[in-house]
Amino acid sequence: MVGVLLLLLLMPASATAIGITCGSGRNYTANTTFQSSLAVLAATLPGNASSSPQLFATATAGVVRALALCRRDTVNTTACTDCLASSFKYAQKMCPNRKTGATVYYDYDEVNPLQPGCILGFSGDAGFLGQASSVTGNGTFFQYWNPVNLPGNARVIATAVHELLNETARDAAAAPRRFATAFMDSIGGAAPTLYSLAQCTPDLSARDCLACLRRLVGTVNATNSVRMGGRIFVLRCNIRFEAFMFYDDKNTRRIPFSSPSSMAPAPAPAPTGHGIRPWVIALSVAAPVALVVALCCFIVYCCRLRKRHTKKGKVALQEKSTRQFHEDELVWEMEAELSEFSVYEFRQILEATSNFSEENKLGEGGFGPVYKGHFPEGIEIAVKRLDSDSDQGFIEFKNEVELIAKLQHRNLVRLMGCCSQGEEKVLVYEYLPNKSLDFFIFDEDRKVLLDWEKRLAIIVGIAEGLLYLHKHSRLRVIHRDLKPSNILLDSTMNAKISDFGLAKIFSSNNNEGNKTRKVVGTYGYMAPEYASHGLFSVKSDVFSFGVLVLEIISGKKNSHECGAFINLIGYAWQLFEEERWIELVDAALIPSGGSSEMMRSINIALLCVQEDAIDRPTMLDVVAMLSSKTMTLNKPKHPAYYSISSVGNKEASAGTKSCSFNDVTISTITPR
Incomplete structure (x- = not known):
């Protein structure tokens, strides 16, 4: 202009x-x-x-x-x-x-x-x-410089100011909000701590933002770089530095000062002796010369080695920075595409969780802790903070942002937004006050709060959520990690499927299966074809659903040893075959109504855990069977993982009702 x-x-x-x-x-x-x-x-x-x-x-x-x-x-x-x-x-x-x-x-x-x-x-x-x-069209419209100079060596200070502004510009371009602050201390001894700020309009790409800011930094000449402070503004970006803290940013970064190198003085020549024989002089000179030559060769070798490592380090850092750019761009694309999805500042997350205090910690997930938080407007949230040193955590972050943010169903947990700032990756969910399903069904005191009517409603809710994922959502999704701890309960005990970090998208016309070399998930809930050969399909989720139903009805974990069987599946199948299915039902539900519904639910669960994937029903079939009391159900075939424990067949025939505890329960296959 x-x-x-x-x-x-x-x-x-x-x-x-x-x-x-x-x-x-x-x-x-x-x-x-x-x-x-x-x-x-x-x-x-x-x-x-x-x-x-x-x-x-x-x-x-x-x-x-x-x-x-x-x-x-x-x-x-x-x-x-x-x-x-x-x-x-x-x-x-x-x-x-x-x-x-x-x-x-x-x-x-x-x-x-x-x-x-x-x-x-x-x-x-x-x-x-x-x-x-086009950031080149933004001519500088304003500059303001403090007339007072900073104390100290002008060359050192000028170097420090340019280094500070360039680093702040890089941080701002990499941040989703295109904003960053920083400070630098210990500058040449006498100079005070310098504080800096860089900002672009958020609609600029990372590349355009960095180009705009670098152009401003390039206008800071030798005279202005030693001032007590200054600022340059164009319409789309601006920079500022001062000798006092002029911003209120908890995420400000300390940038270490790299002092300009100075030449070391040359060593003084050693005094020569008088009257010493020539061969003595030759030896006394040759030895130090040889040592110096060897030392020089060693230094050259070390410098080349260091240069090689430095180059590798810079390449790795550049790749890491590029990766973070892509992740941040993904986040902004999601916010632009989805009206109910928000991108939060990390400071907002810190305030909401009281700096991730232990009092607000809800639990520990596979990729990091989960905290309860409160936004100023009174909204309760659940915050998943991914481990910063876990590359797999970043993959899960990207997976959840891409998947669950696009899915809307009453039986899926709602992802409200996320935060991506440097190494910090945070997912923000709706807060569900009744925690997860395992908190109730595996606790002797709390399981009585879930009568049969509530348990059946939870079973139906999970089934409808899976049907949505498999058939009716914009994306066709296989969850791959369905288990009680990933079923959350709202204030009315409505079931919501959560944790989509391991989920996979599949084409709508592919129900047969896909293969992966990386088997991820949780033992006890994996379909046999997936655990053994890496084959997964919608029928993998059906198997996990069947295990869940047996656990909900019995109040026992599948990974426990039951009578003569190594798990709940074989025990349930034998009881059903011998028409003693009532012995499987949780004691907290007896006496209780709905015995015919319980029997049908056990039948449906055993159909879901059949060994051959082709024999298992689809979730559309499962929802239909759960919705009808008159539909004739098939007799289940041999289930997967049907094995006898070391106790032998004797106890099996005796009809032992209890399941003993086994510590080797829920495990994950690495990498998850």
Whole structure:
């Protein structure tokens, strides 16, 4: 935008318009479309930007295009709204009736350094908002430098400032919100700690953001780089550094200072002797020379080796950075695609969970701990924090974001959003107060809270959730890790399937199976063809469902040794074959009504755990069988994992009712 730069550093309010550029085109007249359109934007854009997770918004009203951005460390939405509203008023005051528009940077001075600022631009130019695709079109419209120089060695300080700003620019480009802060201390001994900030509009790609910020850093010359502080703004990006902390960001990064190397003085020559024989002198000189030559060769070898390792390290770091860029871009694409999916700042997660306090910890998952949290508006959440040193954790993060965010069903847990900031990967779910199914059915005291009516409703809910995944969702999904701890219960004991980190998408016309070399999941719930040969299909989930139903009815874990059998499946099949199925039913359900429903449910479960996948019903069949009391059920064939324990057939014929505890229960196959 070509225009005239106006500065106003003294204003009565605590907020200050640091810089403003007025367009140089022709003016508009009163009571025109341009004026009414600008009034609409002034009334709506501040609120839209402050309510956005990015604190950023663009809008078009009539012939006017506008852009609004608040600084990312804004402490509340009111501060953002007020800043942008003041910017509109100030722009209209300083650039009256200017049809080509204005750009304002509104900030707080050193009296209130922690109060965040904002940037506003509007124009009647049709290409105004298109500048996001070309950062080269953003000419510098404002620079401000503290007239006082930093104490210390000018060359050292200039190096430190450029290093600090370049690193902050890289962090901002890599962050989903395109915002980062940093600080650097121990600079040349006398210089104070320096603080920096870099920000782009969030609609810029990582590459464009970095290009925009690097162009600004490139304008910091030798004179300005030794100032006590300075800032440079263009419409789409800005940088700032100061000798005091001017932001409120808990995630600020410390950047170590790399001091410029200095040449070491050459060693003084050794004194020569007088009257010493020549051969003695030759030997005394040759030995040190040989030693120096050997030392030089060793140093050259070490330098080459170090250079090789450094190069590998840089390549690895670059690959890691590229991977994080892709992960962050994925997150933003998901937020743009799904209206009910949000991307959160890591500081929001820290505040919601009281810095991941032990008091808020709900449990430990396969890839990291789960915490309860509260957002300021009173919404309860469950936060899964993935282990930062687990590559498989990043795969699970990507898997869950891609899968569950696109799935909506009353029997699937809702993924509200996520956070991806550097190494931190966090998934935010709806909070379900009654924890997971295993919390009830395997506890002698709590299992009495689940009568047969509730247990049957849970069985039906799981079945309907699986049917949705297999047949009716936008994506056809195989869960691959169905077990009681992955069935969550809401306040009315409605079952919700959770944990989609191991899920796989399959084509709608492929029900036969897929093969994988990496078998992942939990022993006791894996179908035999999957555990042995890596073959998985919708029938793998059907098998896991059958195991779940037997556990819900019996209140016993499949991995326990039951009578003469190594697990619950064989025990249940024998009792059903001998028409003694009532002995399988949890004692907490007896005496109880619904005995015919219990028998049908056991029959359905045994159909699901048959050894051959082709014999198992689909989830569509299962839901139909559960919904009808009159449908004739087939007799189940031999189940999988039907084995006799070392006790032998004697106890089996005696009809032992109890299942003994076995510590080797739920295991995962690595890699999970």
